[in-house]
Structure formats: structure tokens, C-alpha cells
Amino acid sequence: MHPIELQSVWKRYHLGSKHDSLRDMIPALLKRWAGREAHPETPKNEFWALKDVSFHVKKGETLGIIGPNGAGKSTLLKILSRIAKQTRGAIRVQGRLAALIELGGGFHPDLSGRENIYLQGTMLGLSRREIVSRFDSIVAFSELESFLDTPVKRYSSGMVVKLGFAIAAHIHPDILLLDEVLAVGDIGFQQKCFRRIDALRSAGTTMIFISHNLEAVHTLCDRVLLLRHGQVAEEGEPGAVIQRFREEMLGHVMRDEAAASTGNSTALAQLTDVALKDADGMPLETLTTGEPLLIEVSYQANQPIANPMFRVAIERFDGLLCHATASRRHGVVPETLRGEGTLTLTYPAVPLLPNLYHVTVELFEDGNPIPVASLRRHRIFQIISDGHDHGTVQLEHSWLLQHP
Amino acid sequence: MLVAHLKELYHYRDLLTSLAWRDIQVRYRQTFLGFAWAIAQPLAYMLIFTVVFAGFGQVSSDGSPYPIFSYTGLVPWTFFATALGLSANSIAANMSLVKKIYFPREVFPLGAIMGCLVDFLVASLLVVGLMAIYRVPPKPQLLWLPWLIGLELGFLISLSLLVSAMNVFYRDIKYIVPLCVQLGMFVTPVIYPVSKVPEHLRAWYMLNPMAVVVDGVRRVVLYGQTPAMGPLLVSTIFVSLFGVAAYIFFKRVEVRFADLI
Numbered sequence: 001m002h003p004i005e006l007q008s009v010w011k012r013y014h015l016g017s018k019h020d021s022l023r024d025m026i027p028a029l030l031k032r033w034a035g036r037e038a039h040p041e042t043p044k045n046e047f048w049a050l051k052d053v054s055f056h057v058k059k060g061e062t063l064g065i066i067g068p069n070g071a072g073k074s075t076l077l078k079i080l081s082r083i084a085k086q087t088r089g090a091i092r093v094q095g096r097l098a099a100l101i102e103l104g105g106g107f108h109p110d111l112s113g114r115e116n117i118y119l120q121g122t123m124l125g126l127s128r129r130e131i132v133s134r135f136d137s138i139v140a141f142s143e144l145e146s147f148l149d150t151p152v153k154r155y156s157s158g159m160v161v162k163l164g165f166a167i168a169a170h171i172h173p174d175i176l177l178l179d180e181v182l183a184v185g186d187i188g189f190q191q192k193c194f195r196r197i198d199a200l201r202s203a204g205t206t207m208i209f210i211s212h213n214l215e216a217v218h219t220l221c222d223r224v225l226l227l228r229h230g231q232v233a234e235e236g237e238p239g240a241v242i243q244r245f246r247e248e249m250l251g252h253v254m255r256d257e258a259a260a261s262t263g264n265s266t267a268l269a270q271l272t273d274v275a276l277k278d279a280d281g282m283p284l285e286t287l288t289t290g291e292p293l294l295i296e297v298s299y300q301a302n303q304p305i306a307n308p309m310f311r312v313a314i315e316r317f318d319g320l321l322c323h324a325t326a327s328r329r330h331g332v333v334p335e336t337l338r339g340e341g342t343l344t345l346t347y348p349a350v351p352l353l354p355n356l357y358h359v360t361v362e363l364f365e366d367g368n369p370i371p372v373a374s375l376r377r378h379r380i381f382q383i384i385s386d387g388h389d390h391g392t393v394q395l396e397h398s399w400l401l402q403h404p
Numbered sequence: 405m406l407v408a409h410l411k412e413l414y415h416y417r418d419l420l421t422s423l424a425w426r427d428i429q430v431r432y433r434q435t436f437l438g439f440a441w442a443i444a445q446p447l448a449y450m451l452i453f454t455v456v457f458a459g460f461g462q463v464s465s466d467g468s469p470y471p472i473f474s475y476t477g478l479v480p481w482t483f484f485a486t487a488l489g490l491s492a493n494s495i496a497a498n499m500s501l502v503k504k505i506y507f508p509r510e511v512f513p514l515g516a517i518m519g520c521l522v523d524f525l526v527a528s529l530l531v532v533g534l535m536a537i538y539r540v541p542p543k544p545q546l547l548w549l550p551w552l553i554g555l556e557l558g559f560l561i562s563l564s565l566l567v568s569a570m571n572v573f574y575r576d577i578k579y580i581v582p583l584c585v586q587l588g589m590f591v592t593p594v595i596y597p598v599s600k601v602p603e604h605l606r607a608w609y610m611l612n613p614m615a616v617v618v619d620g621v622r623r624v625v626l627y628g629q630t631p632a633m634g635p636l637l638v639s640t641i642f643v644s645l646f647g648v649a650a651y652i653f654f655k656r657v658e659v660r661f662a663d664l665i
Contacts, residue, residue, distance in 0.1 A: 013663060014663075078662065081506050082506040083503060083504070083506045083662045084659070084662045084663055085501075085659035085660075099505070099506070101505075102502060102504040102505065104502075105500070105501060105504040105505055106501055108426055108430065109425060110429070110430050110433060111429060111430070115425075115426075116430065118421075118422055118425075119426055122416070122418045122419035122421075122422040123419055123422070123501075123505050123507055124414065124505065125416065125419075125507065126418075127417075128418040128421070128422075199631045208470055266532070300652075305615050
């Protein structure tokens with residue numbers, strides 16, 4: 001007996017064949033009666049968003065669900081929260097379930113924050129009495145005391161989300177479904193949200209966390225499920241499943257690389273190539289944390305470029321800037337850049353932890369903020385690790401336990 | 405199964421009042437007259453009908469002064485017409501919510517009706533005023549009112565469950581409903597008394613539950629008579645069966661609302 005059990009769940013959607021008005025429906029019905037169209041919903045219009053999905057979540061466990069876009073994550077979330085119903089299969093949910101999917105989704109812009117707390121609260125299944133008893137706590141959590149009687153239409157989007165999360169955080173559910181909702185508000189508020197979720201977890205709340213943020217999934221989840229094309233592709237320990245998913249994404253990304261990378265070159269100069277190499281000068285796509293990395297930039301200056309500056313940036317796949325450096329202060333690059341050449345940037349040991357990263361290179365002239373040539377997201381590489389640490393960078397550390 | 409649905413609806417009962425309150429707030433918040441608008445509509449119709457039908461047309465009102473005669477018919481009828489019109493579109497107008505949060509979807513039409521019920525009660529206050537003006541004493545037959553209003557509510561809820569669900573799939577319903585409601589007023593004794601309906605058609609005429617309600621309200625308020633018992637029982641049985649069927653239908657199609665793109 002687990003709080004959540006799914007047995008062979010299938011979900012079908014019909015694409016484009018819905019009659020939105022009688023004008024569309026009547027001819028369709030006539031055709032059907034005339035027998036000209038034996039199967040009005042041809043399989044072409046069908047789309048199986050979920051195919052034979054089975055899993056369970058144990059009490060107090062946090063399950064992460066990851067997968068590329070269109071893998072069926074949102075559909076699964078909708079079915080778990082009962083917004084949609086499965087076409088086939090069985091779902092069992094035991095206990096009060098709350099979905100933090102759309103914070104503030106039920107707000108009415110003309111009503112005040114106070115009125116919306118009652119409206120949204122009752123939509124989430126709270127009784128008026130429960131809201132009254134938790135009202136002060138909700139308001140304190142939202143940090144919006146002074147805006148309670150302001151219509152929500154005058155709230156900033158950050159305020160709306162704060163109020164939405166504050167209400168949702170007070171449902172006291174047995175099961176919590178989390179979407180990408182945590183990337184909201186200022187950093188202080190995000191911390192608060194994470195603390196709240198941690199508190200719920202410690203209190204034994206069962207959770208399902210669906211996200212593209214693999215780091216957050218790794219941190220929060222006990223077990224991870226990888227969805228692909230509506231099916232469960234992998235299931236198991238977070239590190240292993242996430243690693244597999246990254247490798248898969250890397251494969252896709254490599255294929256799309258040419259299309260994804262953008263660059264510009266002017267009549268002045270071009271960046272002809274950016275190559276990633278290991279210490280022996282061999283091209284690489286995968287690197288282990290702590291190993292050296294060489295970035296070779298090939299350029300061609302069609303005209304002399306005064307006060308040239310190369311800028312190399314390593315960004316994590318989700319957009320986090322990990323490191324950026326400019327050549328100017330190092331005296332490597334001459335005062336005027338002419339002809340062709342190769343510039344090598346060496347990292348003796350890359351401390352980044354497992355994830356996907358890409359490299360952007362730009363060439364500037366004489367303090368002009370617009371680069372004369374650039375290659376954005378041109379090279380993508382993956383970092384893997386032998387260790388079990390995760391996060392952003394590997395920090396040197398040691399443990400010490402003392403007891404009397 | 406129906407019991408489980410009703411249990412769940414009961415769990416969400418506070419959402420009903422929240423939605424009704426939202427509707428009322430939004431309806432009257434930025435108006436100058438506020439709740440007086442609840443009275444304005446039937447009152448305006450009363451004045452127009454009094455001039456046109458009683459003044460020019462010499463429509464009979466079974467011996468009552470025409471203003472109070474028409475107003476007692478207009479109050480339940482306006483409630484019916486407004487509530488059905490609003491509830492018909494209540495789910496379609498909230499599709500973004502339907503796709504985001506789960507709760508029993510019947511709260512949308514029910515909440516819309518509840519919001520109109522408040523208007524109905526406000527508008528009913530003027531009936532008391534008119535009774536004082538035209539010296540119509542209250543009679544013990546007024547005790548029939550809860551049954552009559554209950555019948556109207558039952559009919560209204562059943563119809564709204566049906567049309568609000570259908571309107572999600574076929575948006576034409578939203579336009580068909582007001583048309584039918586307008587035509588419905590002519591087969592309901594709002595402007596004229598039931599006594600004007602030819603004798604041989606009256607049995608058919610009284611199959612319309614709203615005819616039973618409007619006629620019943622006049623009988624108990626104006627004339628101190630009991631409602632016509634035969635039609636009242638027939639309508640009550642019909643509305644009960646219709647209500648169960650409409651609810652079953654609603655719960656069956658409800659799961660498909662969120663799948664519409």
C-alpha cells in the first residue's frame with residue numbers, strides 16, 4: 001500500500017478534430033451518417049501522451065520526474081492532480097493531494113489580496129474555517145501585509161507568486177506535487193520556499209517533483225524517473241538517472257549544435273573555430289571534474305584590429321555563467337591583431353561538477369561593446385565525475401568528527 | 405457513485421460561496437448603485453410592462469394591480485433568466501482554471517446561480533414593499549414559497565449543469581440559451597395570467613416548471629391560494645429525475661473538459 005500507485009496508465013489526446021462549434025459538428029455528423037467516413041477520429045489525429053506508465057511512490061519519499069520536452073511530464077502531473085483523466089489504466093492516490101502547479105492561478109484581478117486568499121484557498125480544497133485559522137500565517141509568509149486590501153491587478157508578478165505560494169504552502173497535504181514553481185520571487189523568498197518544502201519533507205510528506213532543473217532534482221529527490229516519449233525509460237538512484245539523461249541530451253545537442261550555435265562576423269574579422277582539447281591536445285566532448293581543459297580559438301582578421309580583446313565564457317546549460325575571462329590584461333594579445341592565428345586558453349583543472357556546459361567566444365575591438373566577431377554556444381561539453389558530490393563546483397574539503 | 409460526487413461537492417462547499425461572492429463583488433464593485441441594480445432590472449421591466457400591457461394593451465391581471473402582478477412574476481423569472489445565462493458560460497469562461505486546478509467543476513454553474521440568488525433575494529424585498537403599498541396582507545399560504553423556490557432552483561441547477569457542460573464543447577450554446585430564455589418568457593405567465601391560456605392547452609402549458617413556479621408564487625403572495633397541486637407535483641417529480649440525469653451527464657463529460665485544447 002503506497003500513497004501513490006500507477007498501473008499501466010495510458011493517456012490519449014485528440015489533435016485538431018474537436019468540433020468547437022455546431023457549424024463544424026453538423027457537417028461532420030452528416031458525413032458520419034452518410035457512412036463516408038467510417039472512422040471519424042483517424043489514428044492520425046491521435047496522440048498518446050503517456051504509454052503504459054507504471055510506478056509507485058512510497059510514503060515520505062520524494063520522487064523526481066525528468067525528461068525532455070514533450071515526454072509527458074505535464075500530462076502525468078495533470079493526471080496525478082486529477083485535472084485530466086487517464087484513458088486507460090489505474091491510479092490510486094491515498095491522502096490529501098496538493099499540486100503546486102500554477103501559483104495564483106485562481107486569482108481574480110479585481111479582488112483584493114485578502115479576498116483572493118479565500119478564493120484560492122477554497123479552490124485548493126480548504127474550508128473557510130481552515131483559512132481563517134491559517135490566515136495570519138499565510139499573510140506573514142507572503143510578506144504582503146501592507147498590500148492585503150490592494151486589488152491583485154496592481155500586484156507585481158513576483159507578489160502574485162508569493163501570495164500563491166504562501167496559500168499553497170498552508171494546505172498541509174499528505175502528497176505534494178511540485179512543478180517548476182520554485183524559480184520564483186527574489187532569492188530570499190526562494191530560500192523560504194525551499195525551507196518550507198524541506199520542512200514538509202521532514203514531516204513525512206510524500207512528494208513528486210517534476211522539473212528541468214536537474215540540480216534541484218538531484219538535491220531534493222530520493223529516486224528519479226526518466227520519461228521519454230510517454231514511457232518510463234529509466235528509474236533509480238538520482239545520480240545515475242540524471243547522468244544518463246544528460247548523456248542523452250548531449251547526443252541531441254551535438255546533433256543540433258550547428259543550428260543552435262549563433263555567431264556573427266563582420267568585414268573586420270571572423271572566428272573560424274573553437275576547439276576543446278585535453279592536455280595532450282586531443283579533441284574532447286567529455287571531461288572529468290578536475291581535469292585540464294584547453295580552449296583553442298582560431299581567428300582571422302581581415303583588417304588590422306586595434307586594441308583587440310578576446311572574451312571566453314563557460315556557461316552551464318541552464319544559463320548560469322560559470323566563468324568568463326577577457327584577454328586584455330594578460331599581455332598575450334598584441335596591440336593590433338592582423339591575419340590568422342590561434343589563441344589558446346588553458347584551464348589546468350576544471351573544478352565544475354557534472355552537467356552540460358557550452359563555450360562562447362567573442363572578439364572586441366578598442367573598447368567597443370559590440371563584438372566584431374563571436375561564436376555563441378559553439379562548443380558543448382559534458383562534465384562527469386567519479387565522486388558523489390553534486391552542485392556547481394568541486395570545493396576542496398575534509399571531514400572531521402569529534403566526540404568525547 | 406453519485407453519493408461520492410455529492411460528498412466531494414460538500415467538501416468544496418466553501419468554494420461555492422467564494423465563487424458566488426467573487427461574482428457579486430466583480431459585478432457591483434465599480435458601480436454606483438451597487439446592489440440596487442438587483443432591483444433595477446425587474447423594476448424597469450415592471451414599469452415598461454405596466455405602461456405597454458396594462459396601459460395600451462389592457463392585459464388582465466386577475467384583479468390585482470398590474471405593477472405588483474407583473475413584479476411578482478418578474479422577480480422569479482429574472483432570476484431564472486439571468487442565472488441560466490451566466491451559468492451557461494461559467495465553465496467556458498474559466499477554462500484557464502479548469503486546466504490548472506482540480507475541483508469538482510459543477511461549482512462553476514452552481515456558484516453562478518448562487519451569486520444570482522443573492523440578487524433574487526434583494527429583488528424580493530421590493531415585493532414586500534409593493535405588498536405594503538397595494539395593501540396585500542401576507543397569508544399563511546406564503547409557507548408554500550420554499551417549495552416553489554426550491555422547485556425553481558432545482559430546475560435551474562439541472563438546466564445549467566446540462567448547458568454549461570455542453571457549452572464547453574459547443575460554444576454555440578452560449579448564444580442559444582438567451583434566445584430560448586426569451587422565447588420561454590412567452591410560455592411562462594410573466595406578462596399575463598394563466599387564466600388567459602386556453603383551457604384545453606393548460607395541462608400542456610403547466611408542464612413548464614417555470615409556469616408552475618410563477619403561477620404558484622402569484623397564488624400564494626397575491627391571492628392567498630395554494631399552488632395548483634397537480635402541476636406542482638408533476639413538476640417536482642420531473643425536476644428531480646431531470647436533476648439526477650443532468651448531474652450524471654455532467655460528471656461523465658466533466659473529465660474531458662481539461663483535454664480540450
